[in-house]
Amino acid sequence: xxxxxxxxxxxxxxxxxxxxxxxxxxxxxxxxxxxxxxxxxxxxxxxxxxxxxxxxxxxxxxxxxxxxxxxxxxxxxxxxxxxxxxxxxxxxxxxxxxxxxxxxxxxxxxxxxxxxx
Amino acid sequence: xxxxxxxxxxxxxxxxxxxxxxxxxxxxxxxxxxxxxxxxxxxxxxxxxxxxxxxxxxxxxxxxxxxxxxxxxxxxxxxxxxxxxxxxxxxxxxxxxxxxxxxxxxxxxxxxxxxxxxxxxxxxxxxxxxxxxxxxxxxxxxxxxxxxxxxxxxxxxxxxxxxxxxxxxxxxxxxxxxxxxxxxxxxxxxxxxxxxxxxxxxxxxxxxxxxxxxxxxxxxxxxxxxxxxxxxxxxxxxxxxxxxxxxxxxxxxxxxxxxxxxxxxxxxxxxxxxxxxxxxxxxxxxxxxxxxxxxxxxxxxxxxxxxxxxxxxxxxxxxxxxxxxxxxxxxxxxxxxxxxxxxxxxxxxxxxxxxxxxxxxxxxxxxxxxxxxxxxxxxxxxxxxxxxxxxxxxxxxxxxxxxxxxxxxxxxxxxxxxxxxxxxxxxxxxxxxxxxxxxxxxxxxxxxxxx
Numbered sequence: 001x002x003x004x005x006x007x008x009x010x011x012x013x014x015x016x017x018x019x020x021x022x023x024x025x026x027x028x029x030x031x032x033x034x035x036x037x038x039x040x041x042x043x044x045x046x047x048x049x050x051x052x053x054x055x056x057x058x059x060x061x062x063x064x065x066x067x068x069x070x071x072x073x074x075x076x077x078x079x080x081x082x083x084x085x086x087x088x089x090x091x092x093x094x095x096x097x098x099x100x101x102x103x104x105x106x107x108x109x110x111x112x113x114x115x116x117x
Numbered sequence: 118x119x120x121x122x123x124x125x126x127x128x129x130x131x132x133x134x135x136x137x138x139x140x141x142x143x144x145x146x147x148x149x150x151x152x153x154x155x156x157x158x159x160x161x162x163x164x165x166x167x168x169x170x171x172x173x174x175x176x177x178x179x180x181x182x183x184x185x186x187x188x189x190x191x192x193x194x195x196x197x198x199x200x201x202x203x204x205x206x207x208x209x210x211x212x213x214x215x216x217x218x219x220x221x222x223x224x225x226x227x228x229x230x231x232x233x234x235x236x237x238x239x240x241x242x243x244x245x246x247x248x249x250x251x252x253x254x255x256x257x258x259x260x261x262x263x264x265x266x267x268x269x270x271x272x273x274x275x276x277x278x279x280x281x282x283x284x285x286x287x288x289x290x291x292x293x294x295x296x297x298x299x300x301x302x303x304x305x306x307x308x309x310x311x312x313x314x315x316x317x318x319x320x321x322x323x324x325x326x327x328x329x330x331x332x333x334x335x336x337x338x339x340x341x342x343x344x345x346x347x348x349x350x351x352x353x354x355x356x357x358x359x360x361x362x363x364x365x366x367x368x369x370x371x372x373x374x375x376x377x378x379x380x381x382x383x384x385x386x387x388x389x390x391x392x393x394x395x396x397x398x399x400x401x402x403x404x405x406x407x408x409x410x411x412x413x414x415x416x417x418x419x420x421x422x423x424x425x426x427x428x429x430x431x432x433x434x435x436x437x438x439x440x441x442x443x444x445x446x447x448x449x450x451x452x453x454x455x456x457x458x459x460x461x462x463x464x465x466x467x468x469x470x471x472x473x474x475x476x477x478x479x480x481x482x483x484x485x486x487x488x489x490x491x492x493x494x495x496x497x498x499x500x501x502x503x504x505x506x507x508x509x510x511x512x513x514x515x516x517x518x519x520x521x522x523x524x525x526x527x528x529x530x531x532x533x534x535x536x537x538x539x540x541x542x543x544x545x546x547x548x549x550x551x552x553x554x555x556x557x558x559x560x561x562x563x564x565x566x567x568x
Contacts, residue, residue, distance in 0.1 A: 010364065012368075015388075100359050101366070
């Protein structure tokens with residue numbers, strides 16, 4: 001079973017992603033901020049990280065930088081409310097960029113696509 | 118010995134030389150909160166009024182892309198009207214403000230007035246054989262025309278509308294830009310135009326050109342600022358709306374697609390309900406911010422407003438986990454403002470103080486006399502204080518350190534205070550030492566408190 005780490009500070013959304021992705025057969029762990037995500041990443045081996053950008057404390061761009069320093073091979077998907085971060089070149093380091101939407105189809109498709117590569 | 122003078126003479130004397138009168142009229146108008154059109158009108162006034170240069174008429178063209186378009190035309194239609202106008206303008210003690218008013222009313226007159234005719238005029242700047250008045254703009258030359266009827270370089274249509282044989286075209290330009298042309302003549306008195314008058318008209322042209330240039334730049338800058346603010350607002354609203362909408366949509370889809378299960382259904386509906394409340398809250402705050410009541414300031418009792426704010430049930434519940442102290446000096450004079458908006462502003466500050474302070478921390482509200490005549494209200498929290506980044510963005514719209522903040526709270530406080538002649542300042546001397554907000558109010562002149 002593939003293990004996903006979801007970094008999302010909105011409780012309702014974290015719950016939604018967890019339930020929906022578990023239904024699709026993934027093992028899902030969620031972290032409410034970048035600090036917690038980094039701790040989890042040091043302890044466990046995840047197959048993929050989905051992260052928001054705008055979060056209290058360290059933001060998603062910083063998190064990506066840290067993850068890359070920690071484990072270069074782990075694929076990262078940015079899942080955010082903002083279209084505009086697409087232009088931030090730091091986000092190019094991510095494997096995919098998904099704008100949050102009430103339909104999770106795009107997010108699910110990207111996760112699938114990256115994991116079967 | 119020291120003598121002081123008013124910055125500029127309020128009216129101009131007959132014996133003043135023309136140059137001084139001219140500069141005086143223009144310089145004074147630039148001190149007024151006039152619109153660009155009004156200020157251009159002042160320049161035309163300086164060209165035409167008796168105490169200025171004293172041309173009979175002045176016609177202003179401005180460039181609009183590739184075209185020279187008529188915009189304003191100031192002057193009398195007939196000798197009879199000229200007599201009336203010049204009588205008004207030569208009334209002893211008349212100031213430039215009166216002259217502007219008079220000229221404004223002259224321009225507003227409909228029914229084939231000069232300015233109406235001016236607005237129908239346009240000449241191509243890139244015509245194959247450019248004729249006056251466009252030629253003057255293209256060559257950037259002040260052009261004095263006599264016996265215009267025999268001059269092939271004068272546009273015949275223009276000449277017909279002008280109806281005089283002698284006139285001067287003054288080009289308006291700044292840097293590399295051609296901005297327009299002013300045409301002056303003595304259509305009523307038929308007085309010949311002197312070399313000195315042309316010199317002075319050129320001076321007016323230089324000022325007008327630079328003035329138009331500066332005000333265009335200013336407008337461009339304002340547009341850019343507005344666009345930037347709009348951009349920030351869009352980014353912010355996107356975040357504020359997209360998250361709840363994503364949750365609502367996602368949990369609704371779960372209900373629609375999964376087999377019904379009572380506890381799951383209930384939980385999803387509760388989440389949906391909560392997220393909808395959140396959206397409503399965003400809408401409420403936005404509407405509230407936009408509709409903030411900034412009526413004429415009235416005297417009110419700050420202590421009464423404060424106790425009203427502190428009695429709000431939700432605030433009382435919240436304050437239970439803090440050490441909240443309130444100290445209002447006895448006998449404070451009534452202050453000026455809109456009591457309801459000030460109450461909201463204080464509420465915003467208190468909410469911020471609660472958000473910034475860890476539970477159990479101290480929050481102080483204090484009212485005292487200001488140095489001088491006013492009253493100060495201080496709200497001090499014992500939170501983390503302000504970083505320099507937060508500090509410099511404190512009153513910027515849509516800037517918030519809170520995940521669910523709209524970034525309008527402190528801007529609202531600022532607006533409320535400024536609307537009643539006061540101001541707000543923030544102090545946060547060192548990190549960790551909390552933040553102090555000071556609201557400075559003007560006190561009301563002695564009198565009764567309304568409402």
